[in-house]
Amino acid sequence: xxxxxxxxxxxxxxxxxxxxxxxxxxxxxxxxxxxxxxxxxxxxxxxxxxxxxxxxxxxxxxxxxxxxxxxxxxxxxxxxxxxxxxxxxxxxxxxxxxxxxxxxxxxxxxxxxxxxxxxxxxxxxxxxxxxxxxxxxxxxxxxxxxxxxxxxxxxxxxxxxxxxxxxxxxxxxxxxxxxxxxxxxxxxxxxxxxxxxxxxxxxxxxxxxxxxxxxxxxxxxxxxxxxxxxxxxxxxxxxxxxxxxxxxxxxxxxxxxxxxxxxxxxxxxxxxxxxxxxxxxxxxxxxxxxxxxxxxxxxxxxxxxxxxxxxxxxxx
Ligand code: TXA
Ligand code: MG
Numbered sequence: 001x002x003x004x005x006x007x008x009x010x011x012x013x014x015x016x017x018x019x020x021x022x023x024x025x026x027x028x029x030x031x032x033x034x035x036x037x038x039x040x041x042x043x044x045x046x047x048x049x050x051x052x053x054x055x056x057x058x059x060x061x062x063x064x065x066x067x068x069x070x071x072x073x074x075x076x077x078x079x080x081x082x083x084x085x086x087x088x089x090x091x092x093x094x095x096x097x098x099x100x101x102x103x104x105x106x107x108x109x110x111x112x113x114x115x116x117x118x119x120x121x122x123x124x125x126x127x128x129x130x131x132x133x134x135x136x137x138x139x140x141x142x143x144x145x146x147x148x149x150x151x152x153x154x155x156x157x158x159x160x161x162x163x164x165x166x167x168x169x170x171x172x173x174x175x176x177x178x179x180x181x182x183x184x185x186x187x188x189x190x191x192x193x194x195x196x197x198x199x200x201x202x203x204x205x206x207x208x209x210x211x212x213x214x215x216x217x218x219x220x221x222x223x224x225x226x227x228x229x230x231x232x233x234x235x236x237x238x239x240x241x242x243x244x245x246x247x248x249x250x251x252x253x254x255x256x257x258x259x260x261x262x263x264x265x266x267x268x269x270x271x272x273x274x275x276x277x278x279x280x281x282x283x284x285x286x287x288x289x290x291x292x293x294x295x296x297x298x299x300x301x302x303x304x305x306x307x308x309x310x311x312x313x314x315x316x
Contacts, residue, residue, distance in 0.1 A: 004166035009157065012129040012174050021136035023169045024049075029056055031146040031160045032133050033174030034125040036096045036182050036199050037277070038154040039068065039143030040168065041133070047110040050142055054112075056167045059149045064115040065142040066098050066123050066183070070134040075122050078107035078140065084188040084209055091208045094126035096179050096199030100187040113142045123183055129174040145182060146171070152232050152284070152311070155180050155277045162281075180274035181303050186213065197303040199273065232277075234284035238312035242291035249291045250283045257293035269300040276304060280311060 010016035012033075020030045027049040030041050040056065042049035044067045054062060069075040072089045079101035081089065088099060098121045103114060114120045125131065134141060145153040146160045146168075154160045155177040164171075184198035186205055191214045194202050206213045245251035245259070253259025255267030261279045263272035272295065283290045292312075295304050 005169060007161065007165045007168055008170040009161070010170050010172045012132070012172055016172060017129075017132050017136050020133055020170055020172050021138070024133075024137040024139065024141065027052070028169035029053060030133070030169055031154075031157075031164065031171040032130055032141075032143070033127055033157075033172065033177060034068070034130045034143075035127045035177060035179045036125070037177055037180070038146040038157070038160050038171070039066075039125075039130070039141070040146035040160075040164070041068070041141040041143040043137070044068075044109055044113045044140040044142035046139075047112045050110045050112040053142060053144065056164060057144065057147070057149045059144075062112060062115045064117055064121060065113050065144050066121045066185075067109065067113060068130065068134060068141045068143055069122055069124050070131060071124060074140070075124060078104055078109060079120055079122055080104055082188060084192065087208055088186065088188065088205065089124075092200055092204070093124040094131070095124075096126070096181070096183040097205070098123040098183045098185045098198075100185065100195065109140065110142075119187075121185060127174065127177075129172055133172065150233055152234060152277050152280050153182060155274075159277070159281060176274070176278070178274060180276055180278075181300070181307065184303070197306050199300070199303065201299045202302065203299065232280075232307050232311045233313075233315060234280050234290060234311060236284060236287060237289045238308070239289065239291045240308055240312050241294050243293070245291045248288060250286050250288045252279055252283055252290060252292045254293040254295050259291075259293060263293075263295070263304075267296075269296070269298075269304065273300045273304055276307065 042053045103120045147163045157173045160171045179199040181199045184200040185195040187193045251259030253262035
């Protein structure tokens with residue numbers, strides 16, 4: 001890693017966005033808000049910028065990144081959309097859905113962004129600041145979650161600074177993220193496959209396509225870092241399915257199961273998703289082991305349980 005840099009905190013106004021866009025065009029890294037989590041953005045057409053993303057996150061390997069586009073029309077310039085991909089994009093973009101699609105020959109994306117694969121993960125984010133930055137930068141922006149590899153994803157600007165201050169050029173302050181979980185990743189095809197559960201319930205994808213979506217990769221595809229077992233890990237241990245805290249534990253509640261923090265006292269899964277990563281960070285600051293109440297396995301609960309089980313998995 002190169003020497004520490006002074007990370008600028010930019011406001012999401014015209015001068016802040018102009019500065020952020022200028023930094024992106026100069027191959028620098030800018031963290032920015034999306035509706036899912038904060039992304040660590042770099043120019044997706046520039047291998048040097050993309051390499052810096054891996055360097056800043058200390059990602060163990062060159063896994064492919066999600067490329068953010070301003071619109072479906074722009075996305076069609078870099079990837080091939082079949083009828084299913086068109087249907088999903090029309091139904092759910094802008095929004096928390098990433099589609100893995102064949103790269104067009106004339107796409108001019110940096111090879112590193114897709115780790116040399118013939119496919120690329122694309123997403124049109126539903127956040128005014130992300131949209132404004134994409135427009136101002138004028139290039140597709142590659143962006144994984146803006147946290148050091150393996151740690152909890154950031155849903156607020158102070159989370160980004162806690163992990164990456166001094167390692168990135170800037171963060172644009174857009175307040176808390178509304179969804180709070182990374183995007184759902186789908187590879188359209190026969191059958192369509194779910195590569196990562198996320199902010200869009202998989203049921204909604206299946207309903208749109210009119211057929212079931214299979215879990216996971218077919219085996220010959222890459223597995224994602226989001227699919228590594230220990231991920232989103234707090235410093236302390238995590239115990240799932242808890243009804244109450246044991247001595248010495250702090251408790252993350254849900255619904256009627258109360259705790260030091262409750263993800264959603266009314267049992268609302270959307271609210272719970274939005275609160276999840278911030279709550280884990282707050283409990284982690286106590287330095288105590290964390291007990292977590294059961295969260296139902298339907299709708300967004302599937303992605304919430306996915307992230308919780310990774311937080312609880314044995315560390316490498
Ligand atoms: O919500 C999100 O998706 C956030 C925000 C910032 O947009 N981004 C995010 O990106 O989570 P990232 O890079 O952390 O996750 C990208 C995931 C990885 O698990 C990667 O392996 C998978 O997408 N992926 C990317 N390209 C792929 C490809 N060609 N084939 C299969 N999986 C791919
Ligand atoms: Mg991540």
